[in-house]
Amino acid sequence: MSIEQQRRLVTELPGPRSLALMSRKTAAVPDGVGTTMPVFAARAGGGIVVDVDGNHLIDLGSGIAVTSVGASAPRVVEAVTEQVAAFTHTCFMVTPYEGYLRVAETLNRITPGDYEKRTVLFNSGAEAVENAVKIARAHTQRDAVVVFDHAYHGRTNLTMAMTAKSKPYKHGFGPFAPEVYRAAGSYPYRDGNLDGAAAAARAIDWIDKQIGAENLAALVIEPIQGEGGFIEPAPGFLPALAAWCRASGVVFVADEVQTGFARTGDLFACEREGVVPDLIVTAKGIAGGLPLSAVTGRAEIMQAPHVGGLGGTYGGNPLACAAALAAIETIEAEGLAERARKIESLLIERLSRLRDRDDRIGDVRGRGAMIAVELVRPGGTEPDPRLARDVARAAHQQGVIVLTCGTYGNVLRFLPPLTISDKLLNDAFDVLDAAFAATR
Structure with a gap:
C-alpha cells in the first residue's frame, strides 16, 4: 500500500463521511470513550493518516507512541x-x-x-x-x-x-x-x-x-x-x-x-x-x-x-x-534510534525558535521523537490549558494530528512515527507556527 506522503485536505474537517460515522459512534459507543479528532481513519503509513473522506493528515501522534515504525510497516x-x-x-x-x-x-x-x-x-x-x-x-x-x-x-x-x-x-x-x-x-x-x-x-x-x-x-x-x-x-x-x-x-x-x-x-x-x-x-x-x-x-x-x-x-x-x-x-x-535523534534536532530547533518569539511557551523539552512544549500565561509559569486546546484544535483543522497531555492539561506533545520525513515535519510545524499566531 503506497500512500502519498503529503498533507492534503479535500474537505473541511471533519468531512461528511466522518460526520456520518461519528453519528453512529454516538449511538453505539459510550461517551466515556473520547476521541482527539472527529475523523475516521481509512489508511495510514509513513507519516500520513488518510481519513474516510480522502484527507491526508500529518501524524504527530503515532496512535500515542504505538506505530513508531509506521502504521503499515512492510x-x-x-x-x-x-x-x-x-x-x-x-x-x-x-x-x-x-x-x-x-x-x-x-x-x-x-x-x-x-x-x-x-x-x-x-x-x-x-x-x-x-x-x-x-x-x-x-x-x-x-x-x-x-x-x-x-x-x-x-x-x-x-x-x-x-x-x-x-x-x-x-x-x-x-x-x-x-x-x-x-x-x-x-x-x-x-x-x-x-x-x-x-x-x-x-x-x-x-x-x-x-x-x-x-x-x-x-x-x-x-x-x-x-x-x-x-x-x-x-x-x-x-x-x-x-x-x-x-x-x-x-x-x-x-x-x-x-x-x-x-x-x-x-x-x-x-x-x-x-x-x-x-x-x-x-x-x-x-x-x-x-x-x-x-x-x-x-x-x-x-x-x-x-x-x-x-x-x-x-x-x-x-x-x-x-x-x-x-x-x-x-x-x-533501519537505524530508527538514530532517526529519532535527527527528529529531535529538527523539532527542538523549530520549537526553540517559536519560543524565542512567543512567551507563552514556557518550556521545550523531551528526547528523540518524544518532544513537548509546556504552555503558560505570559510573564510567568501559570499553566494555560486553554491555549493548548486552542492550538491543538487549530492544527487539527489544518490536517495535523497533535495530542495534548500534562497534569495541568497545558502540554502539547509530539510523537511522530520514526519513519516520517523531514518535509512532513516542517510542514506540520509551519501549521503549528500559524496556529500559535492565530491564538494571539
Missing part, C-alpha cells in the same frame, strides 16, 4: 500476513509456539543489563505494569509500591491507584488498590534549582520516613513521564533512585511503555544515564500497532511467582509476536 505487514495464514491463536499456556519464545529471547537480549533474564508477555501496558508489581511482591514478600507525582501507569484498578492525575483517568472509579504511595519526583521546569541528586534525596527521605524500605516491594517510574507532561527528570535523579533500590532490596521497575523501542533516541530511555532496572515494562511501540506488552527482568526476580501465577488467555498472541519481531527488526535494520 516487515510487520508481511510477518502478520504469514502468521495469520498459519494460525491466529492457541493460547501459549495451552499449546505454546515458537514466536512467543523468540520475542522473549529478543527482549532478554536488547533490554538493559547483562544479567540472566526472563520475559513474560501480556496485552497492554497497564496489564504489564500490574504484573511487574505482582512479580516484585512475590520476590520481596513485601506489599508497598512507590510511584511519583505526574505518573501515568494505566487504567486498571491497581494502575489507576498508581496514576497521579484524577480526571479523566480516576475520577469516580474508586476505591483503588491499597499500599500505593506517591513521592515527589523531578520536574526541572517547576523545581527551580533542585538538581537530580537533591530531588532523589528528597524522595528517598520521604520513603524512609513514611513507608520504610523494609516494607517496600517496588519503586515504579517512567524514565520520562508521558501523560504527566513529557517530564524528563534532572540528570542524576534516576541513577540515585536505582542505587538506593539496590542497596535496600527494593525492585526498581522502569515503565518504558511510552519511551521504549527507539522513541527517545535510545532503544530504551533509561539507557541514557546507564540505569539498569531490575524489571522493565514495555508495550506501545513493541509490535507496530498490534496489542502486546512485556515484563523483562532479572531471572531471580522473574522466577519468584508460582507456576500458573502469571499469564492470560491472549498474552503473547502469535500475531502480535510476529509483528513484534518484525518491528524490532525494522528498528535495528
Whole structure:
C-alpha cells in the first residue's frame, strides 16, 4: 500500500463521511470513550493518516507512541500476513509456539543489563505494569509500591491507584488498590534549582520516613513521564533512585511503555544515564500497532511467582509476536534510534525558535521523537490549558494530528512515527507556527 506522503485536505474537517460515522459512534459507543479528532481513519503509513473522506493528515501522534515504525510497516505487514495464514491463536499456556519464545529471547537480549533474564508477555501496558508489581511482591514478600507525582501507569484498578492525575483517568472509579504511595519526583521546569541528586534525596527521605524500605516491594517510574507532561527528570535523579533500590532490596521497575523501542533516541530511555532496572515494562511501540506488552527482568526476580501465577488467555498472541519481531527488526535494520535523534534536532530547533518569539511557551523539552512544549500565561509559569486546546484544535483543522497531555492539561506533545520525513515535519510545524499566531 503506497500512500502519498503529503498533507492534503479535500474537505473541511471533519468531512461528511466522518460526520456520518461519528453519528453512529454516538449511538453505539459510550461517551466515556473520547476521541482527539472527529475523523475516521481509512489508511495510514509513513507519516500520513488518510481519513474516510480522502484527507491526508500529518501524524504527530503515532496512535500515542504505538506505530513508531509506521502504521503499515512492510516487515510487520508481511510477518502478520504469514502468521495469520498459519494460525491466529492457541493460547501459549495451552499449546505454546515458537514466536512467543523468540520475542522473549529478543527482549532478554536488547533490554538493559547483562544479567540472566526472563520475559513474560501480556496485552497492554497497564496489564504489564500490574504484573511487574505482582512479580516484585512475590520476590520481596513485601506489599508497598512507590510511584511519583505526574505518573501515568494505566487504567486498571491497581494502575489507576498508581496514576497521579484524577480526571479523566480516576475520577469516580474508586476505591483503588491499597499500599500505593506517591513521592515527589523531578520536574526541572517547576523545581527551580533542585538538581537530580537533591530531588532523589528528597524522595528517598520521604520513603524512609513514611513507608520504610523494609516494607517496600517496588519503586515504579517512567524514565520520562508521558501523560504527566513529557517530564524528563534532572540528570542524576534516576541513577540515585536505582542505587538506593539496590542497596535496600527494593525492585526498581522502569515503565518504558511510552519511551521504549527507539522513541527517545535510545532503544530504551533509561539507557541514557546507564540505569539498569531490575524489571522493565514495555508495550506501545513493541509490535507496530498490534496489542502486546512485556515484563523483562532479572531471572531471580522473574522466577519468584508460582507456576500458573502469571499469564492470560491472549498474552503473547502469535500475531502480535510476529509483528513484534518484525518491528524490532525494522528498528535495528533501519537505524530508527538514530532517526529519532535527527527528529529531535529538527523539532527542538523549530520549537526553540517559536519560543524565542512567543512567551507563552514556557518550556521545550523531551528526547528523540518524544518532544513537548509546556504552555503558560505570559510573564510567568501559570499553566494555560486553554491555549493548548486552542492550538491543538487549530492544527487539527489544518490536517495535523497533535495530542495534548500534562497534569495541568497545558502540554502539547509530539510523537511522530520514526519513519516520517523531514518535509512532513516542517510542514506540520509551519501549521503549528500559524496556529500559535492565530491564538494571539
